[in-house]
Amino acid sequence: MPSRALPEQGTDWNALREQMLTMRIDDIDWRAGRTPLHIYFAGDEVLKVAREAYGMFMSENALAPAAFPSLRQMEQDVLGIAIDLLGGGVHAAGSFTSGGTESIILAVRSAAKWFADVGRLSSRSHLLIPESAHPAFDKASELLGLSVRRYPIDASCRGCATRLSEQLDADTMMTVASVPCLPFGTVDPVAEIAEITRRHDIWLHVDACIGGFLAPFAKMLGSDLADWDLRVPGVRSLSADLHKYGYTAKGASVVLYANVDDRNRQFFDFDEWPKGRYLTETLTGTRSGGAVAAAWAVMHHLGTNGYKTLARRVIDTRARLQREIALIPGFHLLGVQPLGLLAFTSSHVDIFAVADQMEDKGWYISRVGRPPALQMTVTPAHEGIVDAYVRDLRESVQFVTDRGIASRNRSVVTY
Numbered sequence: 001m002p003s004r005a006l007p008e009q010g011t012d013w014n015a016l017r018e019q020m021l022t023m024r025i026d027d028i029d030w031r032a033g034r035t036p037l038h039i040y041f042a043g044d045e046v047l048k049v050a051r052e053a054y055g056m057f058m059s060e061n062a063l064a065p066a067a068f069p070s071l072r073q074m075e076q077d078v079l080g081i082a083i084d085l086l087g088g089g090v091h092a093a094g095s096f097t098s099g100g101t102e103s104i105i106l107a108v109r110s111a112a113k114w115f116a117d118v119g120r121l122s123s124r125s126h127l128l129i130p131e132s133a134h135p136a137f138d139k140a141s142e143l144l145g146l147s148v149r150r151y152p153i154d155a156s157c158r159g160c161a162t163r164l165s166e167q168l169d170a171d172t173m174m175t176v177a178s179v180p181c182l183p184f185g186t187v188d189p190v191a192e193i194a195e196i197t198r199r200h201d202i203w204l205h206v207d208a209c210i211g212g213f214l215a216p217f218a219k220m221l222g223s224d225l226a227d228w229d230l231r232v233p234g235v236r237s238l239s240a241d242l243h244k245y246g247y248t249a250k251g252a253s254v255v256l257y258a259n260v261d262d263r264n265r266q267f268f269d270f271d272e273w274p275k276g277r278y279l280t281e282t283l284t285g286t287r288s289g290g291a292v293a294a295a296w297a298v299m300h301h302l303g304t305n306g307y308k309t310l311a312r313r314v315i316d317t318r319a320r321l322q323r324e325i326a327l328i329p330g331f332h333l334l335g336v337q338p339l340g341l342l343a344f345t346s347s348h349v350d351i352f353a354v355a356d357q358m359e360d361k362g363w364y365i366s367r368v369g370r371p372p373a374l375q376m377t378v379t380p381a382h383e384g385i386v387d388a389y390v391r392d393l394r395e396s397v398q399f400v401t402d403r404g405i406a407s408r409n410r411s412v413v414t415y
């Protein structure tokens with residue numbers, strides 16, 4: 001039963017801690033690689049760095065850099081590193097945000113301000129995006145009074161650029177390329193899309209919330225990914241989450257702009273009240289210094305070599321899983337998935353019935369609705385589970401096939 005009121009008497013921390021450990025008992029065992037999303041675990045040492053750095057600065061407020069020059073320094077360091085990794089030139093700039101959704105909302109808001117500045121914003125202004133793009137773009141559009149048109153694509157976004165050029169019109173303000181997209185793990189053709197957006201003067205945002213801190217290291221390791229970041233002419237903004245493959249504490253992302261003028265469109269500057277000028281760079285007011293400090297500490301703790309080592313583990317584990325899954329009769333991957341995320345389905349069995357069985361075996365499963373499929377964001381924590389996962393998957397397929405079982409649950413909820 002949830003509490004309905006504050007207890008009269010306080011309780012000692014040790015007792016509360018015990019209580020919280022008990023509350024945790026049904027949570028998914030992410031250390032053991034049982035969850036395909038939500039957690040990016042790079043090991044206990046990295047976790048300790050993030051936790052201690054977070055604790056050191058959790059009371060400080062990143063809203064007030066004048067009061068906490070330490071946080072200003074750390075934030076600038078993190079942004080400088082991100083800009084360097086993600087191909088920003090001398091004019092690039094960015095902001096530290098609470099997560100991918102905030103980064104995306106800010107980019108859409110900046111795009112809308114630009115559209116207004118060039119006299120093109122109207123009630124018909126819209127985003128025209130591949131259907132695999134994250135709902136954060138719809139959330140941003142709802143908040144800003146814009147509309148979204150999603151165009152259907154195949155899992156690999158083949159022909160995406162053609163679709164875009166066929167469907168855009170004078171009211172198309174913005175489009176998106178995902179690196180990778182959440183449903184399929186595939187990377188959209190950024191350069192092809194950028195060519196269209198340059199020609200029609202449309203804002204292109206690269207949503208690298210998942211891949212932003214994995215793809216640069218994959219590339220250093222020899223992956224043949226085409227350029228996809230701020231290096232591509234026409235990419236105006238980019239979101240990359242530190243709390244995903246940056247392996248830092250939750251509440252950390254960056255939104256970057258190829259040009260500082262676009263970053264400055266993000267500012268909220270208000271002076272019409274008694275207290276004086278109120279200027280914020282992001283959506284939030286008070287921001288925990290903890291998230292900034294943890295990001296700074298983890299990035300400096302891992303360094304390029306640490307991130308490369310983790311990227312190697314992720315890529316090798318993803319490739320092993322892909323190989324093993326593709327060997328199951330009737331199973332295939334949904335497109336080319338070159339980073340950490342994979343998605344697969346079966347032409348022989350009801351994949352959601354298989355998912356039910358996997359859940360019964362203690363796996364937390366992430367389903368994709370269209371087409372029905374399962375997906376997984378591979379992290380170093382999955383290194384040790386490949387054999388068990390594939391064995392359970394094979395057993396589940398056999399069980400469902402032998403009994404002709406249909407799925408007990410067809411609804412797909414995405415968090």
Ligand SMILES: Cc1ncc(COP(=O)(O)O)c(C=O)c1O
Nearest residue numbers: 099100101102134182207209210
């Ligand atoms: C591609 C993509 N974009 C944006 C987001 C939103 O990020 P957040 O949940 O940190 O707000 C996610 C989250 O999984 C994502 O996968």
